[in-house]
Amino acid sequence: MLQVKDYRVSYGQSEVVHGVNFEVKENEIVAIMGRNGMGKTSLMKSLVGMVPESGGSVSLGGTDLTGMKSFARVANGVGFVPQGRMIFSTMTVLENIETGLTSTNQSRLTDDSDLYELFPVLKEMKKRRGGNLSGGQQQQLAIARALASNPKVLILDEPTEGIQPSIIKEMARTLKRIRDERGLSILVSEQVLSFALEIADRVLVIEGGNIVHQDEIANIDEDKVASYLSV
Numbered sequence: 001m002l003q004v005k006d007y008r009v010s011y012g013q014s015e016v017v018h019g020v021n022f023e024v025k026e027n028e029i030v031a032i033m034g035r036n037g038m039g040k041t042s043l044m045k046s047l048v049g050m051v052p053e054s055g056g057s058v059s060l061g062g063t064d065l066t067g068m069k070s071f072a073r074v075a076n077g078v079g080f081v082p083q084g085r086m087i088f089s090t091m092t093v094l095e096n097i098e099t100g101l102t103s104t105n106q107s108r109l110t111d112d113s114d115l116y117e118l119f120p121v122l123k124e125m126k127k128r129r130g131g132n133l134s135g136g137q138q139q140q141l142a143i144a145r146a147l148a149s150n151p152k153v154l155i156l157d158e159p160t161e162g163i164q165p166s167i168i169k170e171m172a173r174t175l176k177r178i179r180d181e182r183g184l185s186i187l188v189s190e191q192v193l194s195f196a197l198e199i200a201d202r203v204l205v206i207e208g209g210n211i212v213h214q215d216e217i218a219n220i221d222e223d224k225v226a227s228y229l230s231v
């Protein structure tokens with residue numbers, strides 16, 4: 001589904017992702033793990049088109065996304081939940097979700113939307129300002145906004161950051177439900193091993209801009225992955 005080949009990301013002369021290769025298969029959940037500053041955010045922002053790649057290629061379902069701007073990548077099936085959620089705090093919950101609809105042909109969210117079925121609290125709060133929601137609710141809002149464009153792959157950058165442990169478990173269940181019900185692929189960056197173990201089919205470890213290790217979850221070497229995450 002998502003194919004990433006020899007993919008490079010640079011800021012000016014400084015290359016921070018050094019030619020990584022991986023794929024996320026249809027219906028698969030892949031977690032990219034690594035400590036702060038290892039290149040997770042740069043890689044994800046670039047896959048979404050917010051930072052241009054400096055080499056290599058990315059394709060989704062056979063469509064080459066390389067060189068496309070972010071609106072075109074979204075239109076071709078990439079959904080993004082950025083680090084820190086980045087919801088619009090002065091806009092209502094409904095307006096926030098509707099910003100995700102503009103990349104499809106629909107401009108209004110109706111009350112019978114399946115997004116409200118996934119996140120009932122957003123329906124109850126649809127007229128509240130985004131900034132008044134709790135961290136966990138804002139994360140649901142950011143996921144709903146990303147799903148509004150009907151993506152084929154959902155990319156989430158450290159969704160557990162700043163979220164309470166009880167809500168993290170719920171988030172893992174919801175993401176698996178989204179994968180099962182919508183049949184999409186998920187790429188999630190993460191520093192919390194327990195969350196990755198709960199959600200992922202496969203784990204990649206990124207260090208210094210290179211993928212240095214990968215494991216299927218069924219035979220994961222937890223100690224080895226943990227050793228990459230410890231400082």
Ligand SMILES: Nc1ncnc2c1ncn2[C@@H]1O[C@H](COP(=O)(O)OP(=O)(O)OP(=O)(O)O)[C@@H](O)[C@H]1O
Binds near residue numbers: 016035038083
């Ligand atoms: N806008 C930028 N300009 C220059 N260098 C940057 C920029 N953003 C990130 N970097 C550098 O790129 C490298 C990778 O950072 P990145 O944020 O991608 O890592 P990360 O693994 O996502 O870390 P975190 O978990 O803190 O988000 C770091 O050395 C960082 O200093």
